[in-house]
Amino acid sequence: MTPRNFNNALSVSAIYFLLGLSWIYFSDLAVATIASNKAQLTLMQTYKGWFFIVATSIILFFLSYWFFRKEYLAHLHFDVLAHRDTLTQLPNRLSLVEYLDDKCTQEEPFAFLFLDLDRFKEINDSYGHRFGDELLIYIAQILYRTFPKESYLVRTGGDEFVIILPSHKEPKVIAALIEKLFDTLTHPIFVQQTDIYINASIGIAQYPTDGRTYEELLQKADSAMYNAKKSGHSGYSFYEASFIENSLKRTTLSTNLKKALQNNELTLFYQPQVDIKTNQIIGAEALCRWLSPSGIISPSEFIPFAEESGLILEIGELALVQSAAFAKEWHEKTLLSRRVAVNVSAKQLSHPMFLETLDRILALHQCSPELIELEITESAILENPKKILALLQSIKAKGFHLSMDDFGTGYSSLSYLKDLPIDKLKIDQSFVRNIAHNPKNQIIVEAIINLGKGLGMEVLAEGVETAEELNFLSTLGIDSVQGYLFYHPLSVQIFREVSNV
Numbered sequence: 001m002t003p004r005n006f007n008n009a010l011s012v013s014a015i016y017f018l019l020g021l022s023w024i025y026f027s028d029l030a031v032a033t034i035a036s037n038k039a040q041l042t043l044m045q046t047y048k049g050w051f052f053i054v055a056t057s058i059i060l061f062f063l064s065y066w067f068f069r070k071e072y073l074a075h076l077h078f079d080v081l082a083h084r085d086t087l088t089q090l091p092n093r094l095s096l097v098e099y100l101d102d103k104c105t106q107e108e109p110f111a112f113l114f115l116d117l118d119r120f121k122e123i124n125d126s127y128g129h130r131f132g133d134e135l136l137i138y139i140a141q142i143l144y145r146t147f148p149k150e151s152y153l154v155r156t157g158g159d160e161f162v163i164i165l166p167s168h169k170e171p172k173v174i175a176a177l178i179e180k181l182f183d184t185l186t187h188p189i190f191v192q193q194t195d196i197y198i199n200a201s202i203g204i205a206q207y208p209t210d211g212r213t214y215e216e217l218l219q220k221a222d223s224a225m226y227n228a229k230k231s232g233h234s235g236y237s238f239y240e241a242s243f244i245e246n247s248l249k250r251t252t253l254s255t256n257l258k259k260a261l262q263n264n265e266l267t268l269f270y271q272p273q274v275d276i277k278t279n280q281i282i283g284a285e286a287l288c289r290w291l292s293p294s295g296i297i298s299p300s301e302f303i304p305f306a307e308e309s310g311l312i313l314e315i316g317e318l319a320l321v322q323s324a325a326f327a328k329e330w331h332e333k334t335l336l337s338r339r340v341a342v343n344v345s346a347k348q349l350s351h352p353m354f355l356e357t358l359d360r361i362l363a364l365h366q367c368s369p370e371l372i373e374l375e376i377t378e379s380a381i382l383e384n385p386k387k388i389l390a391l392l393q394s395i396k397a398k399g400f401h402l403s404m405d406d407f408g409t410g411y412s413s414l415s416y417l418k419d420l421p422i423d424k425l426k427i428d429q430s431f432v433r434n435i436a437h438n439p440k441n442q443i444i445v446e447a448i449i450n451l452g453k454g455l456g457m458e459v460l461a462e463g464v465e466t467a468e469e470l471n472f473l474s475t476l477g478i479d480s481v482q483g484y485l486f487y488h489p490l491s492v493q494i495f496r497e498v499s500n501v
């Protein structure tokens with residue numbers, strides 16, 4: 001009992017005591033005045049006693065009714081708060097757990113959809129939390145409108161939602177509902193005077209085949225959602241047993257990668273870039289390699305996990321540090337201004353200290369920014385074009401070169417390209433492969449070359465493997481190439497030998 005409750009209880013009983021005493025004193029006085037004989041006095045005393053009991057019972061009844069009702073309403077309010085997401089008004093994770101505790105006792109199949117918005121964190125960081133909150137409310141409304149009335153919609157936290165489809169177990173029907181949602185999401189959502197496009201990834205687990213408890217269903221749907229995310233934008237995936245193995249592999253890989261960084265197992269290989277007119281090496285791309293005790297692991301295996309776990313910031317810094325040292329050595333030994341191109345991930349670009357990191361690394365190795373080319377991808381720009389444009393302009397103003405990697409694969413809007421301070425377009429190797437026999441790729445590559453040159457950029461083709469590809473690219477007017485036809489990515493020692501560094 002708190003001191004305040006104690007005082008309140010004391011006051012109530014003191015008032016009751018005083019009122020009771022007054023009642024006894026004054027009623028006895030009144031009865032004594034009215035009663036004309038002893039028998040009448042005894043009878044009136046009895047009535048008075050009964051009246052007292054009935055009156056206090058009625059008062060007690062109303063008081064306790066009022067008190068318990070208040071308690072009940074407070075409990076009800078608390079219960080609603082505990083089970084609802086206050087932002088979207090949808091049920092929350094606690095509701096879902098209770099709902100499934102009940103549902104999973106029945107044998108009736110249902111589908112468990114786990115939805116995660118793509119790039120929500122960036123939107124939140126760029127436009128502010130209020131904007132993000134408003135967007136989540138719109139998403140909840142879209143989900144409510146898209147899925148059938150009997151669905152159970154839940155916001156489990158952040159940008160994650162769960163949708164239980166009780167009477168839809170046919171994959172075809174579930175897929176059709178998801179397609180309907182994705183269709184809606186192809187239209188922009190108007191939030192705070194801004195049109196915003198958002199994608200979602202959905203993982204689906206089925207009860208009871210994939211899991212029989214909330215935890216099992218969530219784990220399976222989550223691994224399916226991860227698989228769906230790989231498609232990059234608005235994908236969905238039904239759970240398959242291999243997903244859990246992959247997710248275990250991912251966790252092991254992340255732990256091992258952390259150790260590898262501490263043990264200096266990550267290093268850079270350099271792939272020469274060649275001018276096709278002179279056959280001279282005009283630059284090199286730094287490509288990360290993991291020299292693990294069990295062999296060399298390629299970046300396409302570990303970079304995605306590094307992105308996910310945030311280790312990409314450390315790897316990116318390592319690549320910049322080693323490349324700056326290498327570029328300086330190359331320049332000092334040959335007196336040629338050859339650039340070393342370093343891949344920069346979207347996470348690095350959106351890090352608030354990226355510019356400071358660049359300055360620090362150059363100062364550390366006394367390397368001129370002119371000797372470093374930063375390779376960015378179209379998708380990194382798409383995440384927040386205005387912010388990235390301003391950042392790229394600052395990077396350019398410092399003297400770095402900028403190139404657009406894997407050009408043609410990132411669904412980028414060409415209208416941004418003219419405003420970007422990009423020096424070089426790198427045509428993705430998928431367009432180069434077998435180009436002499438692929439008329440569609442010929443048209444695309446020719447268009448990219450014309451576009452790049454028209455905008456005053458250099459154009460390099462990646463992944464040139466055959467003389468036939470090289471000849472065809474040369475007729476289309478390409479400036480330089482990078483590929484196994486000339487050089488594979490080389491260790492520093494071998495690079496020194498082939499380029500006389």
Ligand code: C2E
Nearest residue numbers: 287288298299300319343344345463464465482483484489
């Ligand atoms: P990328 O930046 O597009 O690099 C080119 C990839 O094509 C490299 O793969 C290279 O080895 C490969 N390649 C070069 N010539 C040929 C060829 O003629 N044929 C074929 N089939 N492939 C060729 P790699 O080294 O496995 O790197 C894969 C990707 O990993 C890179 O693609 C880049 O996106 C990423 N990456 C590599 N190192 C780093 C890094 O330090 N930081 C970041 N953020 N990403 C990196």
Ligand code: MG
Nearest residue numbers: 285343375405
């Ligand atoms: Mg690259």
Ligand code: MG
Nearest residue numbers: 405406426462
């Ligand atoms: Mg590339």
